[in-house]
Amino acid sequence: MPRLPDAAEIAYMEAHIDDTRVPDIIACTSICGVASIVFVVLRLISRRFSKGGMETSDWLILFAWLNFAVFDVCFAMSVKYGGGRHIILVTDPNDARMLQIINIINENLYCVCMAFLKFSILSMYGAIFPQKKFHYCLWAVAVFMTCWAISCAFVAIFQCTPIAFGWDPSITGGTCVNYGALVLVAGVCNIITDFVVLAMPIPLVLKLNLSTQRKRMVIFTFAMGGSACLVSIVRLAFALSVGSTADGSWDNIPAGMLSVVELMAGILAVSLPVYRPLYRRLVNKDRGGTQRSSENPYSSGSRSVKITAGGFTKNINDGIVVTDEVDINLTPYNRKDGNWVRVGDEDESGLYSPHTQRSLNNDLNYAGRAI
Numbered sequence: 611m612p613r614l615p616d617a618a619e620i621a622y623m624e625a626h627i628d629d630t631r632v633p634d635i636i637a638c639t640s641i642c643g644v645a646s647i648v649f650v651v652l653r654l655i656s657r658r659f660s661k662g663g664m665e666t667s668d669w670l671i672l673f674a675w676l677n678f679a680v681f682d683v684c685f686a687m688s689v690k691y692g693g694g695r696h697i698i699l700v701t702d703p704n705d706a707r708m709l710q711i712i713n714i715i716n717e718n719l720y721c722v723c724m725a726f727l728k729f730s731i732l733s734m735y736g737a738i739f740p741q742k743k744f745h746y747c748l749w750a751v752a753v754f755m756t757c758w759a760i761s762c763a764f765v766a767i768f769q770c771t772p773i774a775f776g777w778d779p780s781i782t783g784g785t786c787v788n789y790g791a792l793v794l795v796a797g798v799c800n801i802i803t804d805f806v807v808l809a810m811p812i813p814l815v816l817k818l819n820l821s822t823q824r825k826r827m828v829i830f831t832f833a834m835g836g837s838a839c840l841v842s843i844v845r846l847a848f849a850l851s852v853g854s855t856a857d858g859s860w861d862n863i864p865a866g867m868l869s870v871v872e873l874m875a876g877i878l879a880v881s882l883p884v885y886r887p888l889y890r891r892l893v894n895k896d897r898g899g900t901q902r903s904s905e906n907p908y909s910s911g912s913r914s915v916k917i918t919a920g921g922f923t924k925n926i927n928d929g930i931v932v933t934d935e936v937d938i939n940l941t942p943y944n945r946k947d948g949n950w951v952r953v954g955d956e957d958e959s960g961l962y963s964p965h966t967q968r969s970l971n972n973d974l975n976y977a978g979r980a981i
Contacts (some may be wrong), residue, residue: 710777
C-alpha cells in the first residue's frame with residue numbers, strides 16, 4: 611500500500627535529488643513502440659503474401675496492439691507528472707493524482723493486452739489443429755485468461771478504499787490491499803499459462819506425418835513465444851515493490867519498463883509463426899526465378915493441391931502445414947523403352963508395377979491449411 615516516506619527515505623532522496631530515469635522511459639517506450647508497429651505490419655504483409663486473408667487471430671492481435679500502444683503512450687506521458695524522479699519532487703497534488711491514475715490505467719491495459727495476446731495464439735492453434743478435444747482445451751485456457759484479466763483489472767482499480775487514497779495517503783481511514791503480493795500472484799499465474807499455451811500443440815505436432823526436422827522446426831517456431839516468458843519472470847523481481855513503496859514515482863519505473871518490453875516481446879512471439887510466407891518470399895526473391903527454373907524444369911507452373919473431405923480443392927498458401935488433410939505431389943515420369951520411368955531413376959534398372967505404369971505415383975503426406 612502507498613505510504614508517506616520516513617525521515618531516512620527523505621534524506622536518501624535529497625541526497626540523490628538529481629537522479630532521473632526519464633531518459634530510460636523515453637528510450638524504452640520509443641524503441642518498443644516502433645518495434646511493435648514493425649512486428650504487426652510484417653504480420654499483415656505476410657498474410658497478404660499467403661493470400662489467405664485476415665483471420666481471427668490477426669484481429670485479436672490488432673486489438674492487443676491497440677491496448678499496448680495506449681499503454682506505451684501513457685507510460686511515456688508519466689514523465690510529465692514526475693515519473694522517473696523521486697517522489698519528493700512531485701509537489702503538486704494534481705501531479706501525484708495523475709501519476710496514480712496513469713498507473714491504474716496502465717495496469718488495466720496490461721491485463722487486457724496480455725489476455726488478447728493469448729487469445730490470438732489460441733485462435734491460431736484452433737485454425738491449425740481441427741481436433742475437437744484440443745479445441746475444448748483452447749476454450750478452457752481462454753476462459754481462464756478472461757477471468758484472470760477481469761480479476762487483475764478489478765484489483766488494480768479498487769486496490770485502495772477510497773480510490774483517492776492511492777495518491778493521497780493522508781486521507782483519514784483509507785486502506786489498501788497488499789497490491790505487491792497480488793501482482794506477484796497474478797504474474798506467476800500468467801507465466802504458468804504461458805508455458806501451458808506453449809506446450810499445448812507439441813503432442814499434436816509429434817503425431818503428424820512429417821520428418822523429424824520439420825517437426826522440430828514447427829515446435830521451435832511455437833516455442834519462440836517463450837521469449838516473452840523470460841521477461842515476465844524478470845518482472846516478478848519487482849512485483850513486491852509495486853504499490854507498496856513510499857517512492858512510487860521512482861521505484862515503480864523498472865517494473866513499468868519491463869512491462870513495456872514484455873508486451874512488445876509478446877507481440878513478436880505471437881506473430882513469429884505467421885512470418886513464414888514473408889520469409890519464403892524474401893528467400894525466393896534473393897535466389898531468383900531463373901536459377902530455380904534451371905534447377906527443376908518441372909517446377910514451372912506447378913502448384914500444390916489440397917483435397918478436403920468434401921471433395922473440394924484449393925491452393926495451399928505458404929505457411930506451416932500441420933493438419934490432417936491430404937497433399938498430393940505429382941511426380942514426373944518419362945516413357946522409356948515402352949515403360950514409364952520416374953524422372954531421376956532413368957539409370958536405375960528397377961521397373962514399376964502395371965498399376966504404377968498406368969498412373970502417376972501420388973505421394974500422400976499429411977498436410978493442411980497454412981497459417
